[in-house]
Amino acid sequence: MTGPDPPVLRLGPLGFERGAHLLVQHALRGLRPGEELGVAGSDPALSVHLRAWCREHGHRVRTPEPGEHGVREWVVRGRSDLDRWSDAERAGDAGPGRVLARPSPAWGLAARGALVESGGPEGPFDLADRDHVWADVAPALYARAAAEQWDPASAVDWDTPFVLPEEIERAVLQVMTYLVENEQAALVVPARLLARIHPHFREVLQLLAVQAADEARHMEVFTRRALLKGGGMGTSSAGGRQSLGTLLTEADFSLASFLLSVLGEGSFLNLLGFLERHAPDPVTRRITGLARRDEARHVAFGVAHLHHRATLDPAFRARLRSAVERRHDVLVDTAGLNQDVFDSLVVLAAGEWTPRAVARGHDAVVRLQGEMDEGRQRRLVHLGFPPDEAAELSALHTRNFM
Template sequence: MTADVEIDLGGLGFDRGAHLLVQRALAGLPPGGRVAVSGTDAALGVHLPAWCRSRGHRVEWPDPAHRSRLVAVVVRGTADDDRWFGAERAGPPLPAALHSRPPPRWGLGARGALLEAGGPEARFDLDDRDLVWADIAPTLYAQAAARQWDPQTAVPWDDTFALPADVEAAVVQVMTYLVENEQAALVVPARFIGRIHPHFREVVQLLAVQVADEARHMEVFSRRALLRGAELGTSSAGGRQSLFTLVAESDFALASFLLSVLGEGSFVDLLGFLVRHAPDPVTRRICWLAMQDERRHVVFGMAHLEHQATVDPLLRDRLRAAIHRRHDALADTAGLNADVFDALVVLAAGGWNPDDVAAGFAHVRALQQAMDQGRQRRLVRLGFRPDEAAALSALHTRNFM
């Protein structure tokens, strides 16, 4: 009963994991390799051959006259190898060499894992690298994960401050508007997460963090609005219609363009405006925190579209059409909620004498100009001529987002 390897299971039975030791001993041997197995468990003589049959190994029994603790010799078969016949790797584990179009059979298998043949074909309609990818996605995800903040501890909720009733009302109105916008900004990426092939997991992870960002923003803006016991402000029909056009967009590139490049890009300018003109430390802090997150969202949107522009010569035509289509859909709406515009003037004015109000009004107009200039810069980066970028920016919704 010669053997290449000998193992003693002691009192360990197959009902408590003995197969792991036998399996480990066999793993280093070629087919035909021999493992002598000994042990004292009473059921070993029954369980060992049953396990071997299930795995395609052969058992040789010793002469009972010479048997002491030796139960059997296991001869390694090929069934363990056959089990993985036809198996394939689900691409490389790292994103450096992603497949341009991973097959449906990779489905929910971990990227880089050895996939046993068979199993379901999980189909994801966003399964083309050029439809979703940006080389910066892994870096942005790592940055986003490291910079998550806790609404409870990152904001000075207990700071003492008192605002005049009309200023507090202006803050509440602006916070109400911000909650609505962030609610739409949460829904848009959430709708695409389940459609992206898991092979492009860094994009999925990044969008998941983006959803978490927007959830936090909704929380802190709502909490600030209610901090002094007020009810939320007004919600305009035109504003909701503008946001609905974002949620209704089913094309990933166009949704990213309308939300991140145009909408959230302008939203960053709005949050910066509020940081400068916030009348209290809580408002200033939550707007600053949200602004850092929103900048990251814009960076990914731009990087994704810049990548796609290199492989899709018709992309700019599609982006142009999306702007016109949205403009036409909102042509009969009033645009920005007048209560929001007035609230921004109040916050920027800082007082009620005519000169203060005039200055506040000028600040809001300057904000709108800064938003327009920012949109134009981003459109030029995507390959539009400056004159066309100016014309397209002018068609952007008056609701900012």
């Protein structure tokens, strides 16, 4: 008894230079190794191209006998065409949040969950340990961040009419200058870190990329507000720049997240809330409110990551403490917060030029500093520090807020 006739693929005039290999490959996918596929077609170069393609993909070609259904060639299915991936390593599970503890450097830029052919270059990613970059909340925070993106051109009514006294407008300009300076540092830090993270942790990469985009948008709106009424930018103190510079030199992902997001941006949440409450005009109120919403996500990820790492390794808290002390020692002789910024905050909180109002404004800024301290202590306690140690570390935080 003979079996059914082997299948024949009829290509007509289609040649390999126009995609015939896709049909051959598709037809072979339904055969077992050793089974044959007849290939028929009128393209003059079909036999030459088919034989070359089969050599490359591990199949064998048999010349047909005369009169075999007009078949140009018989292809004997080999193992290496579709089976060449059978021994390939899979780069983990593609599902959200299903990440390996330490993905292979050989995966490079392969998508998580992909079959990775051996022999490719290793990626230049030194942050390849899950516990050094991960937080379980990262996928949800990224989804939230993507949904909450806003366009400065449409989210802010820049044409809202308002007129401020010259001294009040000058105070706004100074505060905006200070905010831009700090947001520039807050952009550089995640931008430098994300280039080092193994792409297997894609949700963290995506989240940090959106965080950098947030900071770029904040720089835009704070600069635009400063220039809105034709004024110039305010002053930039050497101490302030030195304080921010210490954030740029921290190479450890967790420590950089701790100093920037948990302590610095955490304090900035209070500052932006203060500015939203005391804003002398609707544009300033709007942009500080929008920025505060973004910064809350940045702080949430930093706190979640540090909590994850400190829970796994309680001894890691000693490194967090050392990072705070080291930064304090570097900045101990600097002037701290730009006096022009402090005075501008007092002016905005005062709202008018009377002794009573200025005293009220000064008290409000002092309360702001107290709220920043309470917030830092609360986050430090959440990370596992005893309350007295949390208070001590919070007091060592830079006087420049960030």
